[in-house]
Amino acid sequence: MGAATPRPIAFLMICAQKETMKTALHADVVIVGGGMAGATLALALDQAGITPVVIDSTPLDTRLAPEFDGRAFAIAYACMRHWHKLGVGEALAAHAQPIEDILVTDGRMTATGVKPGPWHLRFLAAETTDHGDGTDTEALGYMLEARHIRAVLSQALVDRGIETLAPVHPAHLETKPQGVTVTLDDGRTVSAQLIVGADGARSWVRQAAEIETSGWDYHQDALVLTVGFERPHKGVAHEVFLPGGPFAILPLTGGRANIVWTEPRKTAAGLMALPHEAFVAAFARRFGDHLGKVELLTPVWRYPLRLQRALHTTAPRLALVGDAAHVIHPLAGQGLNLGLKDVAALAETLAEAQHIGEGLGAETTLARYARSRHFDEAAMAYGMDGFKHLFSNDIAPVRLARGLGLAAVDALPPLRTLFSRIAGADVGDVPKGLKR
Numbered sequence: 001m002g003a004a005t006p007r008p009i010a011f012l013m014i015c016a017q018k019e020t021m022k023t024a025l026h027a028d029v030v031i032v033g034g035g036m037a038g039a040t041l042a043l044a045l046d047q048a049g050i051t052p053v054v055i056d057s058t059p060l061d062t063r064l065a066p067e068f069d070g071r072a073f074a075i076a077y078a079c080m081r082h083w084h085k086l087g088v089g090e091a092l093a094a095h096a097q098p099i100e101d102i103l104v105t106d107g108r109m110t111a112t113g114v115k116p117g118p119w120h121l122r123f124l125a126a127e128t129t130d131h132g133d134g135t136d137t138e139a140l141g142y143m144l145e146a147r148h149i150r151a152v153l154s155q156a157l158v159d160r161g162i163e164t165l166a167p168v169h170p171a172h173l174e175t176k177p178q179g180v181t182v183t184l185d186d187g188r189t190v191s192a193q194l195i196v197g198a199d200g201a202r203s204w205v206r207q208a209a210e211i212e213t214s215g216w217d218y219h220q221d222a223l224v225l226t227v228g229f230e231r232p233h234k235g236v237a238h239e240v241f242l243p244g245g246p247f248a249i250l251p252l253t254g255g256r257a258n259i260v261w262t263e264p265r266k267t268a269a270g271l272m273a274l275p276h277e278a279f280v281a282a283f284a285r286r287f288g289d290h291l292g293k294v295e296l297l298t299p300v301w302r303y304p305l306r307l308q309r310a311l312h313t314t315a316p317r318l319a320l321v322g323d324a325a326h327v328i329h330p331l332a333g334q335g336l337n338l339g340l341k342d343v344a345a346l347a348e349t350l351a352e353a354q355h356i357g358e359g360l361g362a363e364t365t366l367a368r369y370a371r372s373r374h375f376d377e378a379a380m381a382y383g384m385d386g387f388k389h390l391f392s393n394d395i396a397p398v399r400l401a402r403g404l405g406l407a408a409v410d411a412l413p414p415l416r417t418l419f420s421r422i423a424g425a426d427v428g429d430v431p432k433g434l435k436r
């Protein structure tokens with residue numbers, strides 16, 4: 001957390017209540033959606049001297065409740081750098097489990113458990129992020145529970161005095177050459193030079209701007225839960241590709257792990273309907289015994305998986321970031337990282353625009369933002385889609401080809417380094433905020 005004295009989250013509610021007195025609010029940028037992408041953008045704009053207002057339709061205490069979101073996210077090391085620059089790195093680091101090693105295998109289910117294939121691929125932090133200049137190596141990434149990220153970011157919004165209205169629903173968007181006005185369902189209005197949709201997969205902003213999406217349903221669901229076990233995980237993330245979908249064991253602080261267990265939708269529904277004992281037995285068969293006896297610490301959450309890409313990420317006086325712009329398969333844990341790269345790129349573009357006296361919502365400004373994100377976003381979305389199709393099947397020649405592929409990458413250190421730098425959000429057109 002930055003230099004400011006932390007204040008309780010309840011303070012945010014008081015700010016929101018005070019705001020109910022005002023009927024017309026003005027800001028430089030109105031951000032719809034105070035999730036992880038939206039809150040990070042608000043902090044980055046505030047740091048650049050641009051005034052944001054954040055509006056979110058979900059009450060803050062609902063978003064902060066542990067049962068709201070059972071996921072933990074693999075945060076790319078470059079995205080973690082940005083959070084440090086925004087003054088929230090230290091508070092997040094207190095909850096972060098560094099990923100020191102990633103082990104990828106291709107396996108099949110048998111009656112007794114997972115049978116790994118003969119090939120594997122291993123990424124080691126020491127090999128990948130050694131900058132060769134005497135500075136410390138970074139971890140491959142950091143596992144952070146959603147509940148901690150949301151709490152730290154929300155507290156930072158309060159500490160910086162960033163105006164946040166929640167719960168409130170946007171009802172109408174009016175776009176004029178000089179700016180936008182959002183009318184809220186309680187009759188208040190928020191006017192700004194630019195509106196940003198950071199309101200997730202079902203984005204209201206995207207729909208209000210009539211931006212279409214493309215994509216498809218994966219007919220797979222991810223079951224998510226947190227477990228404890230007997231032996232130390234040593235910061236190793238395991239990803240086993242099974243024909244039904246990937247099974248990931250992601251290390252957390254306190255000797256725990258977050259599990260992302262992907263199955264075809266019907267199988268996932270069947271697993272969720274099992275009596276507790278039978279579910280635990282099915283889970284333990286996949287988890288194996290390499291970490292000793294396993295214990296379920298949380299309920300199980302279920303997330304349907306799909307690919308969804310907005311056909312445009314900008315419109316007059318409007319930009320999309322995060323899941324509002326793209327939803328991708330979570331097999332490599334890159335969805336939020338993509339969103340955080342959008343945020344860093346948009347904040348950088350808007351800061352430049354302000355510096356050179358170009359309007360924040362100017363067509364040229366928004367075109368620069370869209371151009372800077374297009375290739376990275378499309379490559380990641382279709383890359384994950386390709387991996388999903390390559391690995392979610394049990395066809396013998398395909399199994400052989402992907403096994404050889406894993407072995408080939410494993411045998412070539414420069415290729416391994418390239419892959420882990422891609423996962424670290426540290427390749428290509430990297431926004432300044434994500435650089436060292």
Ligand SMILES: Cc1cc2nc3c(=O)[nH]c(=O)nc-3n(C[C@H](O)[C@H](O)[C@H](O)COP(=O)(O)OP(=O)(O)OC[C@H]3O[C@@H](n4cnc5c(N)ncnc54)[C@H](O)[C@@H]3O)c2cc1C
Nearest residue numbers: 033035036037057073074199200204322323333335336337
């Ligand atoms: C199983 C699973 C595992 C994943 N693991 C990883 C991982 O390891 N690493 C990674 O990088 N990514 C991962 N992802 C992807 C990640 O979850 C998403 O990319 C991320 O949550 C998107 O964040 P966001 O802030 O864009 O959207 P959201 O988190 O959806 O936030 C949207 C916000 O907008 C608000 N909102 C919604 N509608 C409105 C409205 N009409 N008006 C106002 N506010 C509104 C909501 O209340 C919310 O606060 C995973 C996804 C899944 C399904």
